[in-house]
Amino acid sequence: MTLKKEKKKQEQPEERQRWSVEDAKELYGVDRWGLRYFDVSAKGDVMVAPLKENGASIRVLDVVQEAREQGLHFPILIRFQDLLRDRVERINGAFNAAIDEFNYKSIYRGVYPIKVNQLREVVEEIIDAGAPFHYGLEVGSKPELFAALAFHEDPESLIICNGYKDHRFIKTALIGMKLGKKVILVVEKVEEIKNIIKYAQKYKIEPQLGIRIRLSSKGLGKWDKSGGDEAKFGLAAPEILAASNLLKKAGMADCLKLVHFHIGSQVPDILTIKKATREAAMYFAKLKKFGHNLEYLDVGGGLGVDYDGSRSTFHSSANYSLNEYARDIVYNIMDICDMEQVDHPVIINESGRAVVSHHSVLVVEAFGHIKKVPDRKAATKPKLKHRLLEESWFTYTNINPDNPLEAYHDALHLREEAQTHFGLGLIGLEIKAEVEKFFWLISEEVFKHYRGAEYIPEEIMDMEYTLSGQYLCNFSVFQSLLDHWGFGQLFPIMPLHRLNEEPTEKGTLVDITCDSDGKVSKFISHYEEGVDTLNLHPLNNKPYYLGIFLTAAYQDIMGDLHNLFGRVNEAHVFLDEDEEAGYYIEETIEGTTMEKVLGLVQYSGNELARLMKRQFDTAIKKDRLRPNEGMRLLNEYEKGLKEYTYLDLL
Numbered sequence: 001m002t003l004k005k006e007k008k009k010q011e012q013p014e015e016r017q018r019w020s021v022e023d024a025k026e027l028y029g030v031d032r033w034g035l036r037y038f039d040v041s042a043k044g045d046v047m048v049a050p051l052k053e054n055g056a057s058i059r060v061l062d063v064v065q066e067a068r069e070q071g072l073h074f075p076i077l078i079r080f081q082d083l084l085r086d087r088v089e090r091i092n093g094a095f096n097a098a099i100d101e102f103n104y105k106s107i108y109r110g111v112y113p114i115k116v117n118q119l120r121e122v123v124e125e126i127i128d129a130g131a132p133f134h135y136g137l138e139v140g141s142k143p144e145l146f147a148a149l150a151f152h153e154d155p156e157s158l159i160i161c162n163g164y165k166d167h168r169f170i171k172t173a174l175i176g177m178k179l180g181k182k183v184i185l186v187v188e189k190v191e192e193i194k195n196i197i198k199y200a201q202k203y204k205i206e207p208q209l210g211i212r213i214r215l216s217s218k219g220l221g222k223w224d225k226s227g228g229d230e231a232k233f234g235l236a237a238p239e240i241l242a243a244s245n246l247l248k249k250a251g252m253a254d255c256l257k258l259v260h261f262h263i264g265s266q267v268p269d270i271l272t273i274k275k276a277t278r279e280a281a282m283y284f285a286k287l288k289k290f291g292h293n294l295e296y297l298d299v300g301g302g303l304g305v306d307y308d309g310s311r312s313t314f315h316s317s318a319n320y321s322l323n324e325y326a327r328d329i330v331y332n333i334m335d336i337c338d339m340e341q342v343d344h345p346v347i348i349n350e351s352g353r354a355v356v357s358h359h360s361v362l363v364v365e366a367f368g369h370i371k372k373v374p375d376r377k378a379a380t381k382p383k384l385k386h387r388l389l390e391e392s393w394f395t396y397t398n399i400n401p402d403n404p405l406e407a408y409h410d411a412l413h414l415r416e417e418a419q420t421h422f423g424l425g426l427i428g429l430e431i432k433a434e435v436e437k438f439f440w441l442i443s444e445e446v447f448k449h450y451r452g453a454e455y456i457p458e459e460i461m462d463m464e465y466t467l468s469g470q471y472l473c474n475f476s477v478f479q480s481l482l483d484h485w486g487f488g489q490l491f492p493i494m495p496l497h498r499l500n501e502e503p504t505e506k507g508t509l510v511d512i513t514c515d516s517d518g519k520v521s522k523f524i525s526h527y528e529e530g531v532d533t534l535n536l537h538p539l540n541n542k543p544y545y546l547g548i549f550l551t552a553a554y555q556d557i558m559g560d561l562h563n564l565f566g567r568v569n570e571a572h573v574f575l576d577e578d579e580e581a582g583y584y585i586e587e588t589i590e591g592t593t594m595e596k597v598l599g600l601v602q603y604s605g606n607e608l609a610r611l612m613k614r615q616f617d618t619a620i621k622k623d624r625l626r627p628n629e630g631m632r633l634l635n636e637y638e639k640g641l642k643e644y645t646y647l648d649l650l
């Protein structure tokens with residue numbers, strides 16, 4: 001027997017205390033990732049307090065129920081708009097507090113990068129909540145700029161234009177400047193400057209420019225390619241000099257107002273942020289001394305979200321808080337500028353992930369449970385006579401503390417033998433099925449024997465995953481959890497109810513796409529890399545709802561149409577003291593219908609219906625269908641086209 005990995009001693013069943021909601025909170029890590037926005041009620045339901053202690057707490061399932069009454073089907077995405085507002089206030093509050101604390105001699109002007117979630121309702125809410133702080137917008141493409149220009153009205157707040165720019169991009173930004181907006185064009189490559197100079201002269205406007213610096217400091221984590229020598233964007237030192245000379249030659253040295261960097265989204269380690277900030281501040285100081293009237297230092301995005309609550313440098317975590325982040329940025333910029341004796345710049349940051357992540361919850365229904373291990377009631381002596389069955393039964397009934405690993409190896413061998421016999425036609429399906437049944441029963445029994453053991457062989461440890469079942473969930477990983485599929489980012493997932501009941505099953509989640517990658521099989525845990533299964537409740541013929549949390553950054557917006565599952569239904573919730581429930585659903589947005597999603601791949605609903613009608617007409621002519629029946633079925637087809645792409649489980 002190989003004893004490879006050490007495993008934490010688990011409690012024996014008899015030692016276990018009665019399950020409480022506190023255990024559920026601990027198990028799912030609610031206090032670690034929930035930032036006090038999420039909690040579990042004494043009745044075992046997930047609650048959300050969008051304004052933390054400053055507002056009401058809502059039972060998530062009440063909102064779901066109301067959305068259902070308004071006709072929305074699962075999956076449903078719920079946006080808590082007050083939570084979004086709270087995040088905007090907190091990020092501005094954190095920077096302003098740091099500025100006060102260090103007696104920093106300038107101000108903070110944050111911008112929301114709309115790529116993180118471009119939904120109009122999200123952007124509008126952020127603009128509204130950010131108005132007292134002159135909180136602006138960041139865009140990285142032409143469509144984002146077109147949206148931002150129209151929705152931005154505060155002449156004090158900024159529009160930062162990142163990304164590669166063509167003529168239309170530059171002209172449109174200059175139109176914004178003509179309207180009196182503070183639009184800053186951040187140069188990503190030297191050639192852009194020539195176009196900017198050309199159009200600025202044509203439009204008779206003095207543009208405000210920034211340059212994105214390619215820092216040598218690199219982020220850690222999944223988005224670390226945004227910084228360092230291999231970065232796609234930004235100017236290295238020689239290019240910065242070339243840009244500076246171009247501007248000076250055009251008499252536009254004073255137009256360079258901003259130094260920008262972005263070392264990647266979700267930077268897990270604060271040390272990276274400190275280092276990058278100091279490096280960028282040095283660029284700022286040197287360029288200022290080089291004859292440019294710089295006013296702004298833009299530290300980009302990167303502020304991490306602690307998805308798994310581990311407060312570590314793991315990619316789905318961050319080892320620092322918002323306040324620490326803001327203090328480090330303010331302090332390090334100040335330190336370098338004081339050292340270099342240049343005025344403190346206006347600090348811009350472009351955090352989106354940390355602003356929006358928490359405000360939406362995706363609610364999915366688990367509608368089936370695929371179990372490998374049969375019910376123990378099925379463990380009766382086989383009626384069929386066969387050596388493989390006799391040995392299976394013997395192995396199963398003779399597992400004891402001295403031989404669990406041996407029993408497991410015997411079961412493995414029996415299963416393999418059964419497979420070979422079946423392949424050769426020596427046994428039938430019934431015997432194969434019975435051997436497999438005992439294989440799983442033996443495995444489960446063996447696994448139980450190791451509970452609480454100090455050392456557990458690796459093959460037994462793996463059983464935690466192999467014995468687990470699969471919960472079928474009505475959603476698409478590709479539409480709603482793309483970063484989990486793409487590179488294993490973890491998200492907090494937990495049942496929204498029954499949390500006063502011990503979740504005794506272990507499972508993974510599988511979605512309804514026809515793709516074996518359409519699953520979630522890594523979950524947050526105390527262990528850094530996450531765990532392979534989620535503790536869930538046995539299904540009980542009643543609806544079972546799971547919440548997938550912290551999905552509003554990127555996931556809500558980047559989803560793809562794999563299998564043509566479209567955007568999900570949304571309900572937008574506002575707190576309101578005058579409402580009996582303490583909140584109301586301000587708006588529902590219907591997810592994509594089949595007709596719409598088919599339209600995106602060039603099928604027209606009318607054309608489909610016409611083609612179907614032709615086939616029904618032929619079937620009627622050939623007496624395969626009666627006219628009435630044919631027309632009724634055609635109506636069904638047409639009705640279906642207007643419906644939601646996900647399963648209607650009612």
Ligand SMILES: Cc1ncc(COP(=O)(O)O)c(C=O)c1O
Pocket residue numbers: 113116138162262264265266267300301302303304350351352353354
């Ligand atoms: C230039 C720029 N600014 C801001 C952001 C948003 O950063 P975060 O996701 O860390 O909020 C990004 C995203 O990668 C970005 O590319």
